[in-house]
Amino acid sequence: MNAVLKPPPTEAAQGLSISVRQVVRGFGALQVLLGLDLAIAPGEFVAIVGRSGCGKSTLLRLLGGLDVPDTGSIDIGGVPLTGLSPEVRLMYQEARLLPWQRVDDNVALGLPGDRAHRRAAALAALGEVGLADRAAEWPRVLSGGQKQRVALARALAHRPRVLLLDEPLGALDALTRIAMQRLIETLWREHGFTAVLVTHDVSEALALADRVVLIDHGRVALDLPVDLPRPRVRGDAHIARLEAEVLSSLLDEPQR
Ligand SMILES: Nc1ncnc2c1ncn2[C@@H]1O[C@H](COP(=O)(O)OP(=O)(O)OP(=O)(O)O)[C@@H](O)[C@H]1O
Numbered sequence: 001m002n003a004v005l006k007p008p009p010t011e012a013a014q015g016l017s018i019s020v021r022q023v024v025r026g027f028g029a030l031q032v033l034l035g036l037d038l039a040i041a042p043g044e045f046v047a048i049v050g051r052s053g054c055g056k057s058t059l060l061r062l063l064g065g066l067d068v069p070d071t072g073s074i075d076i077g078g079v080p081l082t083g084l085s086p087e088v089r090l091m092y093q094e095a096r097l098l099p100w101q102r103v104d105d106n107v108a109l110g111l112p113g114d115r116a117h118r119r120a121a122a123l124a125a126l127g128e129v130g131l132a133d134r135a136a137e138w139p140r141v142l143s144g145g146q147k148q149r150v151a152l153a154r155a156l157a158h159r160p161r162v163l164l165l166d167e168p169l170g171a172l173d174a175l176t177r178i179a180m181q182r183l184i185e186t187l188w189r190e191h192g193f194t195a196v197l198v199t200h201d202v203s204e205a206l207a208l209a210d211r212v213v214l215i216d217h218g219r220v221a222l223d224l225p226v227d228l229p230r231p232r233v234r235g236d237a238h239i240a241r242l243e244a245e246v247l248s249s250l251l252d253e254p255q256r
Contacts, residue, residue, distance in 0.1 A: 015043035015194035016077035016087065016161040018063060023072035024218075025058055032058050034218025035072065042077075045188055045195040047205030049246065050215035056198040059215070060166050063196060064090045076162060088162040089155035093170045095147035097139040097154075104135040107154045125157035126150070129183060145176035149183070156187060163188075165197040169204065181207055185230060202246045206239050207232050214249055222249045 018040040025033040032055040040046050048056050061067040062074060065084045074081040076088060097106045107122035126132045129149040139147060148168060155163055165184070169177045185208055188195050199205050205212045206226055214222035224246060228238055 014161065015192050017042045017075075018162065018194060018196070019075040019078075020059075020063075021073050021075075023059075023062065023069045023074065025055070025062065025067070025069050032218060033062075033069070036215070036219050038213065038220055040194060040196065043192050043194055045197070045208060045210045047197045047199055047209035047212045048215060049199060049202060049205050049212060049250070050221075051250065052200075054215045055218060056215060057166055060090070060164050060196065060198055063162070064088055064164050066090075086158060087160060088164065089158055089160040090164045090166065091148075091151050091155050091168045093167045095139070095144075095151040097147060097150060099139055101139075102135070103131070103137050103139060103142070103150055106139065106150060107157050109154070111157055121157045122153070125153035128156060128187065129153045143176075145172050145180065148172065148180060152180075152184070152187070156191070159191070160193050162194045162196070165195065167198050167200065170200065177204070182231065184208065189230075202243050202250070203234070203239070205246070206242050207234070212242075212246055214246060222246065 018038070020036055020038040023033050023036045024031075036059065048059065050056055058067070062069055063076075065081055065088065076085065098109070101109065104119060104122045104126065107125055108118040111118040111121050113121070123132060123135055126135050129152050131146060131149050131153065134142065134146065139150065142150065151168070169180050172180060181204060184195070197205070197208060202212070209226055212222075212224045212226060213220055224242065226242060228236070232239060
């Protein structure tokens, strides 16, 4: 008789689907998103690229519940998004740590439960980003890359089902950036959250994402699947071909 193979026990949160339908968002006379449609599957890793000012951060803020569309709708996990959700976490280019709180308290901030529970969750998350031994430090003594790892731990501690990453590696040097990309990929695989990464770096998008989505003129102008095994090898001929395709779409677009 065949034994039924059960998946290993895991704490991994199941990623949530994201559905963006005909979203319009403008600021005064400036129309930024002009009826944008985008569907993201549970647990998928999607990278958003596009020219500066095309509306990438605007879209991420909408997905994070920090802003609302003028018209159109957004569902997360099949439920209309109405504001901030504990299951959706954002990470930015700057770590945004509170300088008067130690590293562990920064990570524990806003976690549910009593103090001991919050502290244990913060230490576990710091361990996942390799910074358990820096828990008692002040943020100011950390490097830029370490601060971003703390920011990642702060997001992870909430066991997010959607992680929104707004150019989180933009300010890091090339080596630290690659190390952080690997860390994000590992954590995404282990935790199973849905990831949406805004990046200017097309090779970063292709290293990490299942799909690269290019926004132009307020809509999705290109939606490119990246069907390559992970971890992906830099300089791989297939990646280079996809990179040329995305870059040519970016460069071909008429300037606004
Ligand atoms: N709250 C706001 N009020 C007024 N204008 C805004 C606001 N938020 C965004 N904008 C404008 O909307 C446009 C899109 O901004 P957004 O930050 O989404 O672009 P982006 O694609 O993320 O750009 P970048 O790649 O340079 O970060 C820009 O022209 C920006 O100035």
